[in-house]
Amino acid sequence: MQFRRSTILAAAAALVYGATSGAAFAPSTSMGSVSRSLCHPVGTAQQQSQPRQYSSSQLRMAGPAQVDLTGKVAFVAGVADSSGYGWAIARALASAGATIIVGTWPPVLKIFEMGLKKGSFDEDSVLPDGSKMVIEKVYPLDAVFDTADDVPDEIKDNKRYAGLSGYTIEEVAKAVEADYGKIDILVHSLANGPEVTKPLLETSRKGYLAASSASAYSAVSLLQKFGPIMNEGGSMLSLTYIASEKVIPGYGGGMSSAKAQLESDTRTLAYEAGRKWNVRVNTVSAGPLKSRAASAIGKEPGQKTFIEYAIDYSKANAPLAQDLYNDDVGNSALFLCSGLARTVTGVTLYVDNGLHAMGMALDSEAMSDRT
Numbered sequence: 001m002q003f004r005r006s007t008i009l010a011a012a013a014a015l016v017y018g019a020t021s022g023a024a025f026a027p028s029t030s031m032g033s034v035s036r037s038l039c040h041p042v043g044t045a046q047q048q049s050q051p052r053q054y055s056s057s058q059l060r061m062a063g064p065a066q067v068d069l070t071g072k073v074a075f076v077a078g079v080a081d082s083s084g085y086g087w088a089i090a091r092a093l094a095s096a097g098a099t100i101i102v103g104t105w106p107p108v109l110k111i112f113e114m115g116l117k118k119g120s121f122d123e124d125s126v127l128p129d130g131s132k133m134v135i136e137k138v139y140p141l142d143a144v145f146d147t148a149d150d151v152p153d154e155i156k157d158n159k160r161y162a163g164l165s166g167y168t169i170e171e172v173a174k175a176v177e178a179d180y181g182k183i184d185i186l187v188h189s190l191a192n193g194p195e196v197t198k199p200l201l202e203t204s205r206k207g208y209l210a211a212s213s214a215s216a217y218s219a220v221s222l223l224q225k226f227g228p229i230m231n232e233g234g235s236m237l238s239l240t241y242i243a244s245e246k247v248i249p250g251y252g253g254g255m256s257s258a259k260a261q262l263e264s265d266t267r268t269l270a271y272e273a274g275r276k277w278n279v280r281v282n283t284v285s286a287g288p289l290k291s292r293a294a295s296a297i298g299k300e301p302g303q304k305t306f307i308e309y310a311i312d313y314s315k316a317n318a319p320l321a322q323d324l325y326n327d328d329v330g331n332s333a334l335f336l337c338s339g340l341a342r343t344v345t346g347v348t349l350y351v352d353n354g355l356h357a358m359g360m361a362l363d364s365e366a367m368s369d370r371t
Contacts, residue, residue: 067338070097073180074337077103077141077222078189080112082124085239085286086189088330091125093185094133096334101176101183103141106167107160113138139175140167143190143218144210146225147171169218173225182231185337188222188238191215195253208254216261223269223281232278235337236269238262239329240285240348242356263348270346280345282336287314287324287352316363319354 074093079086079102090100104112115121116135125132145151145168155161166175176183192214195207219238230236243251244259263283270281288310304312315321332351335341350356360367 067096067334067340069093069184069338072098072184073101073182074098074185074187075101075103075176075183075226076187076189077143077218078105078187079135080104080108081115082121083289083326084189085284085289085326085329086187087121087124088326089187089189089237089333090135091127091133092327092330092334093337095127095129096338098185099180100133100135101137101139101180102135103139103143103172106140106142106164109138109140109164137179139172140164141169141172142167143169143222144192144214145169146221169221169225173229176226177229182229183226184231184234186222186226186230186234186236187333187337188219188236190218191239191255191258193253193255193258196255197250197252199252200254200256203253208257211254211258212261215255215258216265219262220265220269223273223279227273227277227279230277230279233339233342234277234279235341236273236279236281237333237336238266238283240266240283242285242350242352244285246356266348267346274345280336280341282341282345282347282349284329284332284336285348285350285352285356286329287318287355289324289326289329313361313363314353314355317355317358317361318352319357322353324351324353 072093074090076086076090076093079090081087086102090102094100116138122132127133142151142155145155147168147170148166150168161167166172193207193211195203196211198207219236223236226236240259240262241251242248243256244263248256263285266281266283273279273281288307311324314324329351332349336344336349362370
C-alpha cells in the first residue's frame with residue numbers, strides 16, 4: 001500500500017494526541033477499531049465503490065467471568081473521552097468490580113468532567129450486567145512533571161492550567177493515597193511527541209527528549225511514585241505500538257524510540273517492582289484504533305486519514321482479517337491486571353489481530369498475481 005509522504009508525515013501525528021509543546025501532555029493515542037455494523041472487507045470493486053465507515057464503537061465485553069476485582073482500586077492515567085483504549089481498559093476493570101479513578105491532562109480536564117456530568121459518555125459506560133461504569137474521581141495529571149518544583153512558570157501562568165494545582169505525578173500519588181490509601185492497578189495510557197510528523201533525521205534533541213519524557217519516562221515515574229502505595233500482588237500496565245520494533249514511516253519525532261524504551265523499561269521494571277513490591281508490570285502492543293485523538297490530525301482533502309489507512313492495511317494484511325475494537329484491548333488488560341495472570345510479568349502482549357507477525361504485505365503490488 002502506497003501513500004504520499006506528506007499524508008503520512010502529517011497524519012501520523014494522529015497517533016499522538018496533543019503534540020503542541022514539550023510541556024503539553026495529552027492522553028495516549030492508542031490505536032484501534034472500526035464499527036462492526038459499518039465496516040466492509042477490503043478488496044472487491046463493489047466494496048471499494050462504497051466508502052468505508054469508521055468508528056470507535058465497542059465489541060460486546062467478555063464480562064468478569066472468573067475475574068473478581070471487587071474492593072480493588074485502579075488508577076488509569078490518560079483518559080479524556082470514551083473513544084480510546086484507556087477508557088476501554090477502565091470499563092473492563094469496572095466490569096469486574098474495580099473502583100475506577102483516572103488522571104486527565106489539565107487542559108482538557110474541564111471538558112472531560114463536563115462530558116461526564118452531561119452524560120455524554122453514558123452509552124459507552126454500559127457494563128455487561130446493564131449497569132454503568134462510575135469514575136469515582138478525576139485527578140488533573142500532567143505526567144511530564146514529577147514534582148511541583150519541576151513545573152515552569154510558563155505552565156503555572158498558562159490559562160489552560162488556571163485554577164489547577166497538584167497535577168504532577170508525585171502530587172497526584174499523594175492525593176490518591178490520601179483519598180484511597182492503597183491502589184491495586186496502575187494503567188499508563190499516555191503518549192506525546194511534539195515533533196511526531198518529522199523524520200528522525202530531522203528531529204531535534206528537544207523534540208526527541210520530549211517524546212521520551214512524555215511517552216516512556218512518564219511510566220517509570222508513575223511506578224516510582226505509585227509503587228509505594230500499591231498493594232502486594234498489584235499490576236501495572238502500559239500501552240505500546242508496533243513502531244517500537246518495525247519501521248512505520250511518518251511515526252517520527254522520536255516516538256518510535258520512546259515506544260522501544262517503554263517496552264525495554266517494562267522488562268526492567270517487572271524485575272525491580274516485582275522484587276521490591278511484588279507488583280507485576282506488562283505492556284499491550286495495540287493495533288490501530290480510530291479514536292477521537294487518533295483522528296484529530298492528518299486528513300488531506302479527498303484522502304483518508306493515516307489511522308484509516310492503518311486500519312485498512314491491518315484488515316488486508318493481518319492473519320485475522322477482522323475488525324479490532326477497543327474492548328479487545330480492554331479484555332486483554334482485564335486478564336493481565338487480574339489474578340488470572342498472577343505469574344505473567346515483563347511481557348509485551350500483542351493485541352493486533354496478529355499483524356506484528358507478518359513480514360510481507362499481502363496487498364502489495366508485488367503480490368498481485370498471487371493465487
